[in-house]
Amino acid sequence: MTEHIIDPSIVAADNTRREADLRRDYETLGERLDRRGIAIDAIKARVAKFSVAVPSWGVGTGGTRFAKFPGKGEPRDIFDKIEDCAVIAQLTQATKTISLHIPWDKADPNRLKQAASRFNLGFDAMNSNTFSDAKGQIQSYKFGSLSAYDKATRDQAIEHNLECIEIGKTIGSKALTIWIGDGSNFPGQVNFADQFANYLESAKAIYAALPDDWKVYFEHKMYEPAFYSTVVQDWGTNYIIAKELGDKALCLVDLGHHAPNVNIEMIVSRLAQFGKLGGFHFNDSKYGDDDLDAGSVDPYRLFLVFNELVDIENRDASFHPAHMLDQSHNVTDPIESLMLSASDVQRSYAQALLVDRATLKAAQTDNDALTATQQLRHAFRTDVEPILALARLEAGGAIDPLATYRASAYRAKVAEVRPAVEGGSGGIV
Amino acid sequence: MTEHIIDPSIVAADNTRREADLRRDYETLGERLDRRGIAIDAIKARVAKFSVAVPSWGVGTGGTRFAKFPGKGEPRDIFDKIEDCAVIAQLTQATKTISLHIPWDKADPNRLKQAASRFNLGFDAMNSNTFSDAKGQIQSYKFGSLSAYDKATRDQAIEHNLECIEIGKTIGSKALTIWIGDGSNFPGQVNFADQFANYLESAKAIYAALPDDWKVYFEHKMYEPAFYSTVVQDWGTNYIIAKELGDKALCLVDLGHHAPNVNIEMIVSRLAQFGKLGGFHFNDSKYGDDDLDAGSVDPYRLFLVFNELVDIENRDASFHPAHMLDQSHNVTDPIESLMLSASDVQRSYAQALLVDRATLKAAQTDNDALTATQQLRHAFRTDVEPILALARLEAGGAIDPLATYRASAYRAKVAEVRPAVEGGSGGIV
Amino acid sequence: MTEHIIDPSIVAADNTRREADLRRDYETLGERLDRRGIAIDAIKARVAKFSVAVPSWGVGTGGTRFAKFPGKGEPRDIFDKIEDCAVIAQLTQATKTISLHIPWDKADPNRLKQAASRFNLGFDAMNSNTFSDAKGQIQSYKFGSLSAYDKATRDQAIEHNLECIEIGKTIGSKALTIWIGDGSNFPGQVNFADQFANYLESAKAIYAALPDDWKVYFEHKMYEPAFYSTVVQDWGTNYIIAKELGDKALCLVDLGHHAPNVNIEMIVSRLAQFGKLGGFHFNDSKYGDDDLDAGSVDPYRLFLVFNELVDIENRDASFHPAHMLDQSHNVTDPIESLMLSASDVQRSYAQALLVDRATLKAAQTDNDALTATQQLRHAFRTDVEPILALARLEAGGAIDPLATYRASAYRAKVAEVRPAVEGGSGGIV
């Protein structure tokens, strides 16, 4: 039986106050959708199956190179983090898995598994870390890890990834995500070709150790922490890596890792068309890799990404990308941000399901750009909140996760047992 | 015998005034390079062999969507353009070929060949045009060409490319460059996957007709004229195209076709490393595809591109990328801009040849970022003008092409026979 | 009595089919808003008063420097354009004025006034044009206009603006909008300080001729048509101009004229706080000054701008910014795009009116970022279409302007009397 961290009576109390209005809104929305030829229950059923992973580090307060301002009741270790993730899952019913970061979350794998299973949580992709030095580490990653000029450093970085796979095997993960900060800060600091050759060699060594039923996701990023060049700088390089390695190697798209103005939904389409779209790190951004809450700055962009995903799903039933939130919560309670972000990701999915694809295709074929784009806008401006809320209610979650969470006073309670931190744990995204 | 448009006595007169100073500067530069272990004559020899193609449309005045302000004595047709190109070649001795754009330059191929050979000029890559409608064309390219939903339109666009190949065969070209504006202005206007599938199918049809000793260059561009999505939007898509087609298909890099902040020299390296770097369209830009004179806004970026090219040359003697200027001359005399741009491209090449690659490699291997980057800066800040100027002089060109050109009063002379235009020819880049 | 171009029976026929559903949707939306403490009729009343000007040049097909692909039945002159604008006004009831561009729209002012008054249309700001050369013009603007080094050129540009004021006086306009392309394409081409001093001197001369009840709006733009520097490049320079000139000088914000990633809504706030916000040119963009349909790429950004405008309105009842659409319709029927854009601008205004400003302020004061941002999101995701549609219906417009317009076959009808163009009129934005 699934344990509940938030007292179910608190959830029920808030739900009770809202249920009648919700059912009324669901009914009138259903009526409007019905006129458009859409069965609201079918949409709800697909939404109910949707899940996005929560990264363990996301429940800690994030910061910048200038400062980190810790919040109250910050998780002290991975077990506190799992509890915070369980709260998110309980109230949203949309986050069924956790994604770990090694060595930050290193602990006895069996204990990890047990801790998660109490809350019926699974483990998503494992994340290795060779972008910072762990305590006691022999070689430093100051000048690179998987692509470093120094072979001992590369070997250590490969070894670390193999360890992540081993931990993952025990806890039931089926994928490894590799993001590194390797690059350079000065023209000439590295030779691009040599550095990438080193990278590919290391990646192949990791790939060779990957279990048959695993995937490995490569994540590109334009810049930061390297400020002149980055070894896996864009989807082009990412595609080459996945292609050179083999079928288990796929590309992961983080919405904040692109050059200004880039059309991200088009990259999503290209990678899928050539069989290399692995999944997403969802967040939002205005300037660089700002790691803001998904959908908080440009919600239409998030919708357009899901418009592609639904199109791909419709063409290929076997398409199951890995979805994860990857955000830095610098000024909000991370649990609150993650709940609402999970909901906003789900919202985009629901809206994308409303697109009338037959009309869209006809308009495209007829070069009727206005009708085509109106199909998307019409779907996007439909307020699907009643669908999401009813799906939550039916699964045992909260109609209004934020209100219920605040009513539960969870943060104040854990703050009593979790000592205040200076500079705080987690927060690196 | 090569005909000369500018009276050789004018060239000689200006050269005579400058030669002594030039030889003195060449000598003291040689002395300084000698101290760095570099033989100046060897650099000069490599520079002398360097050539960059001039695009026929570049000798007309360019404009924007807001206005075009014609210059005096604009070329009336391709034969006037060839004469303007001959002036550039005569004075700079660095532009041995012309690149044609069909249908703008359509004429009897044999006459074209003859016109160019008078000035000992060859023909570089052929450029097809399916981004605007030619007079009398049956299908419009308003909604796309090679990737259009409409099959008749795609077929017409393929046909046009085949025609370009045919013309090219007669005049001695060995390559076709394909750049199209296909894309969309609204989310949803096109289905990305379908549009790209259409594009690939069309590209394959053209590839099938390519002679064995030809190359086809694909050119990507982030945006413009399409403002929401572009079918060949970046090097990732370009790489996929070249890979899907075969060995004769290569990627062409235009320096102004990238997202803001993108590290272009790294794209150059990646494409070369995977055998798909075909060549360049040189220009400079500050905002978008501004098509400013090469090296006029960020000369170090141009140098860093050549730093990669020299590195590739050193690794692979068979590497011979196609170099072309592709600029829009809105406020200058196009001949003047093209002469100086050819010279600035050559300058970057010469400077890149000065990099001490053994020291660079040692610094890279030692993670000595500062020494590494200083090797590049040292090469870049060397004023190689005496090398370029002496190479020109020795080949029969002008020590100071701009001064000689102005002394010749060429523009005023052609203005007498070429009537003023309203809105003018050419100018589209 | 207002003449109607679209047969009112066609409008009525389409409305009749939709009215019952609309009233039902308006009622259930009213119910939901009522729960949030919002009276739907009050919102409708404010929406009904909202108007955005249509630019005369917007009804022609736009293009790029690469090509323009004309549409069917393009307007031949300003009188055709006024008729097209009348169609937009009739169906949307949201575009009560037209904005003219001189010399493109030059005609007998009294005839202009009469033509517009047939349709009960007024004239918004006059737009001068010194970014291209008119036929027969003595001085060319190739090297600048109001800021040119050449005094005769500056004087001619000033004179042109004075003429625009004169025409405007006759037709009932109360404002002049000045946007120029002056700048430079090369570092060093102009001295920034001298050029700006020239600009200010010219602007003062125009200002001196401005009637007391007029405003002059200055429009900044980062780049294009000048590609290295632009004399009024950003809101900082624009603010200085407006400040140096006086109370009748205000800044105009075009949504596409900013650097990548810039927070435009913040500029709106700053200009308003210091009394210098004059109005807007609405459109949307993904890359540069793409002039796409307002709200088509980033609808939340448009909402955030209106969120500021409603906040300013609430603080200052005398605040009446000038709203205009400024778009380039390259692939759609311009009338269709303008109708939907007017509607999307109105939509953003309606959504911004829904923000619970008391709750927002409390959340801001409490540093409760999540609650604050949710107030905006909640308003934004409310589908206010029933409010817009009922406001249209009540004012005599169409519930669904696009459907009604297509049913009317207006374009096909005018295509019969308006000959096809090559390259077409208008289209410059």
Add this chain to the structure above:
Amino acid sequence: MTEHIIDPSIVAADNTRREADLRRDYETLGERLDRRGIAIDAIKARVAKFSVAVPSWGVGTGGTRFAKFPGKGEPRDIFDKIEDCAVIAQLTQATKTISLHIPWDKADPNRLKQAASRFNLGFDAMNSNTFSDAKGQIQSYKFGSLSAYDKATRDQAIEHNLECIEIGKTIGSKALTIWIGDGSNFPGQVNFADQFANYLESAKAIYAALPDDWKVYFEHKMYEPAFYSTVVQDWGTNYIIAKELGDKALCLVDLGHHAPNVNIEMIVSRLAQFGKLGGFHFNDSKYGDDDLDAGSVDPYRLFLVFNELVDIENRDASFHPAHMLDQSHNVTDPIESLMLSASDVQRSYAQALLVDRATLKAAQTDNDALTATQQLRHAFRTDVEPILALARLEAGGAIDPLATYRASAYRAKVAEVRPAVEGGSGGIV
């Protein structure tokens, strides 16, 4: 007498090996400049007077939010930092002052003054810090400082700035630099107008306490650490602040704090033209506020900034902007980076002095863009290293500061007495 940290005999030894070549190069450069009508000694004299401040925090290793990789022998406190700065000053003779950051550098002011005067170093602008929480601070700056909604927080931030002025008075500083991170991470989190009103009120309180012979410099930045909006986001807002406060308030330009593609040299010109240019934080960047070494990525941009500065100097002899390096040295020895950066800033100044301003002005007036831009390029491509090196030699510095520094083994020596750090001091830029 000035103490020397690097044994003068080491400096002399390296200089001796290089002096003959240097004098030879200076002589031949002088000859070339003479032909251009430039007296090399006059240039050297102006270069010798040029100084750029070193920020105390710059001598520590920098990092990113992901990691910081400490270097060897990192300074432990401000007194170690002063010694490192003294090394830079000794070898480059181009960094005569240090800029302190409070509270990082807090110490007995008299002891600070004494420590610096040993090396004949002065103190540049004082830097306050309200972008992170100091230990034991009562109010947190998590939600803002000078612009916070909470008055007690604003008062504390004002108080801190007043304390910085007090310390500065004792040590001989004459300016305060204010940069804050205040802004927001979510649309709606703050009300832009209220936040800026708070900011202005706080700034006025600080201004009121400023001694008559002091300046206060305000620094704008587009984003980071706030990722949706920043209270002093651009030069427009900065200008308003300086204007609202009074004559002692000026704007400071950090080269990395702008939107992508922005023309920074134009901002420099505008601020100077309206009397509000206070000074610079020099660094270079490719993506965001990368804080790379000045001139390492785009040296021509740095030159173009100095081209403006020399132009302003020539117009106004009283113009004395405050120059400071502000960089983050993540992969290099900070002393090495700062020495070469000081030299690159100086180089840009020297090159800008070579511009033939009479010819430039004539070309501008004649709309001869090509000649104008060639004046700048010609100056820029002149290798002025012999001028810089001889100026250093004559002032007692090193011909080749990097070689001399390495020969001195300074870093290894201090590493012996300065214990290794985990995560390290400083590094925040």
